[in-house]
Amino acid sequence: MLLEVLELSKSYGAQKVLDGVSFSLERGELVALMGASGCGKSTLAKCIARLEPFNGGQVLYEQQDILQMEEKPFRQVLQYIFQDQLTALNPSKKVKDLLGSVCRRFKTHALLNEALEFAKLSPKLLERYPRELSGGERQRLGIARAMLVCPEVLLLDETTSALDKKLKHEIMQVARTYQQEKQITMLFITHDEALARGYCERFLRLDGGMLL
Template sequence: MLLEVLELSKSYGTQKVLERVNFGLKRGELVALMGPSGCGKSTLAKCIARLEPFSGGQVLYEQQDILQMEQKPFRQALQYVFQDQLNALNPAKKVRDLLGSVCRRFQTHALLNEALEFAKLSPKLLGRYPRELSGGERQRLGIARAMLVCPEILLLDETTSALDKKLKHEVMQVARTYQQEKQTTILFITHDQALAKEYCERVMQLKGGHLL
């Protein structure tokens, strides 16, 4: 397994959000994580991405405890794309600068044009601010930023939830094409059963903090 989640638990005070969750992701898989609102899907993704601490259990990347990994190698291995890119992206920076900062940190300037092409973003958008992009363009920009790191694992947290049907498919086609060509592992958190069935190889169901 490329990624293993072992007995993962998460609580906020006395409220248990995740209880002993176990699953694995193979290299190159596109897997959906579904469940009702408030069941802990996004919390689980954020725990895996080290954006939130977890209360118990382990997450292993290639058999290494992610909590023991240095920050930069971990971010090169795993990238998380937020649901609301308008809040996730710095509104004071143009697209060129948002992508350029990632290129500088990870020394991936040579991948910029490829990432734009994968994400179906026109180079003309480089001079715009996030607020000047459509909802679909912003979500694809978030994915393009992640692509610049060349991650082994990509977590897409409700990245299609605020989009209309056409744009949902555009975003998922971008993700699937990238996954297939780069053999990237993708965990897609969604409420959309039709999207999960069409694009994902398997579906995991989370309910009440437990995987069914």
């Protein structure tokens, strides 16, 4: 198994959000994590991405506890793409600076043009600020930033939820093309069952903090 989630539990005070969630992801899979809004999908994704602490259980990458991994190697393994890129992206930086900082940190300058091409972003956008991009462009920018890290696992957290039908499919086509060509593992978190079934190979369903 590439990634294993074992008996993961998460609470906010007395409110239990995740209750003993267990599943695994194989290398090269595109898996949907579905469920109604508020069922704990995003919380689960953020726990896997080490963006939120969890109360019990483990997440293993190639049998190694992710909490024991150093930050930079972990980020090279797993990238998380936020639902709201306008909030996630630094509004004071141009696109070229947002991507350039990733290139410098991970020494992947040679991949910039490839990432833009995969994400269907024009090089002209490099001189713009995030607020000057459309919703679809911002989401593709988030994916391009993750591509520059060359992750083995990519978590898309409701990445298409605020977009119209046409843009939803554009984003998923970008993500699936990259996933298939690079043979990475992708977990697509969504409440859009039709979209998930159109692109994903396997389906997990969360309800009340538990996998059905």
